[in-house]
Amino acid sequence: MPHLNPVTNLPDNLTEKSIGLAKSELNLMYAKQHQLKNPEMKLRLFQERQLRNVASEGSHRASITQATEATLVFTQEEAGTAVCISPQGLIITCSHCVAETPEEPNWEQHKWMIFASGQIIQAKCVAWDPKRDLALLQITAAQSPQAHTTSVFNRTPGTSSFPFISIAKYPPPLHTSLICIGHPGSEDLEISRLGIKTGYDVLHISTGLFHGYAFGQDLQDNSEIGALKHDCWTYWGHSGAPLVELFTGCLVGLHSSWDEDTALLEAAREL
Template sequence: MEPRLRQTRLQKWPLLVEAQALTDFNTDASKQETGDSAPSSSPDIHLLPTRLLRSHTKLTKKDHTLLLLKQARLQAFGTLRPSSYTSATSATLIFAQAEAGTAVCIHDSGLLLTCAHCIAETGAELDLSKSHLLLFASGTVVTAQCTAWDLKRDLALLQITAAQRPPGGQDNSGLSQPHWQFPSLGIADRSPKVGTKLVCIGQPGSEDLECEETGVETGYEVLCVSEGTFRGYADGQDVQDNEEIGALMHSCWTYWGHSGAPLVERTARMGEMLVGVHSSWDDETGMRRGVGTEAIRDFLRERVDLG
């Protein structure tokens, strides 16, 4: 889901919720320097069968069929995936439900980052016990639960709790796999310069919401890679406040369903790095908006011990 400029809310709800019953992370801010070292505790991740049935996914028949369709299209897309930005693409996930958004894996233990509004629009809607079904770009299906939700920054963390198989095809016959290594993307320690080339990797919705008729399909691929540039931050907007609209500005093409999609810069020194996530767009100017690395790093620093 990709909202236009948000203008009103009916009621104030808590801006931050953390799931204490889930993985307990050490939140000592002094220990958080980079986004690419191990969390303080290793999550218990269960093995999903290769052939998923509705008894496994708990989805309606319609949504289960959609999940399998997305999986088949992602697996077919693998042969067409651009050779550039392979790390970022491999670390990108899409939500299984229709128009439900995008996420990115920021640690190989299965820690996922997305927009808060992809999980819940308000605190009243937030259900921390809910399992979310997502698919990696490879087509691997995982389930994940929300471990932190920050409406003001429009960021949420999820932890993978089950997966079809470890990437690379290795498998275990046991119920859990203690050393999973998922494709992940490091987080940049600074914002790029204005004009820097970016790519956005996300899930465009299948229904044309700009058409007067309902039910018209867009024909877009289930996962799209678009190019653009970093346009800086909106004048006068707090980079930590992305609740109404994202402070980061960029020109990568997006559509409904791109919310939570990684914005990636590639440098000679660091390679592919996450510099933001797409969140929204300005319906007056058409400028795409997102949440920048400053907000992401502060969000993580307050909640996660990444070494």
Template structure:
């Protein structure tokens, strides 16, 4: 399963929208500015199918535990905000067309297990880890879509358009949403690697189960957590294009299992530098320092 995707917003085959900011009290005017100045190419794109605002009316074949997880995560995201550092808020306010809000671009999977994705195009293209979507090709073939919730609480359905288990990357495209207006808030992908010790932000969805406890305990983490850290270079003995076992990028942002697919953002620019791989590779990156 593979396809070529235009992440600039010019693709005629996909659609876009702008959602409420999870830091909406501070950035309402910013979101409005981005929406008003975005190029409108909607006439060339098929509309996104609206989903009922009442998710009890959804006719989605989700397992009961995943439906329960969807409700829990949606309720949390619509009643909490993810506070951004003051310098980041200032950068967004000063130049909203260049420094895009990384929280707005973040999504969590509705499945009972955790998992994160980042919107990388105003057309609604989501980047995540392959293992967040499916562990193997057989599992991938069973269900061609996934349900996710944005940081602002917009529930969406997204079709899987690319899946690469070697690089541990997957792309999905939103085709149904509770709020189907365009464009989608997104993060720009950095054109070059960050410099050593560049400051980073990580925004991800940590798991609710404490895997470090012998007894079943809840972690108490929020559905989304923001952590700060720095880029610590690349592992010399690891192929950066092979993330099937462990990733090459090292950082010291706090992460937990479930952060897979979470964005690592350059704090100076707001650009997406990388997504988090498996929890094992995250642990190695931290321990290496």
């Protein structure tokens, strides 16, 4: 666990000068935030439906909703997904979402990200492992959570507690139901014509099943392709997207890649 420094408060009104982003980057950040705060977004409707079913179907519904709240998107174009795994703001994603080569990670450079609630945060990479295709980032600055009223969880004002997901203690049984919460790219890359928008929400939820692990593959080596197999729908931009057990709300892996030979999607195993 990295040493935790106090989280700096970010103002609700961020400017190019105050955070050092270009105008186009800031505009994109605000566009993503605006979409995430839209009460009609499918993710928001999914959260509300889960919470309505807590009384009749059990607390796992609340856990699933918390998993969606713990998910983040990178603010740059076609950038990837991440998820918070501790209330102190430790974030996990795929290493290739942070850097492609060992020479590339800049340990002093901060990444801008947005929680599903629309809360903008700044995080610093504290661990980067290309073999496992995993990276850890620590939140260093954040907007106040109470300003983002679409969040379904009430957090104490003035604290640096963040929504987080619990990591599963054991691998799931074969064919366990999963949900995947990811940030699909805005441009359609499946057609030859350039510049066509996909129309997907900033965060998209899909369901599927766990299909075990790649035969003969080292479960801790995801450098070529992920070891965990699933069939949740994903798209470019889903790298780092949490794969969550539907009936426990626990994190079992991060989506990382696609196997053209098996038509199954692959993930970096968490355990």
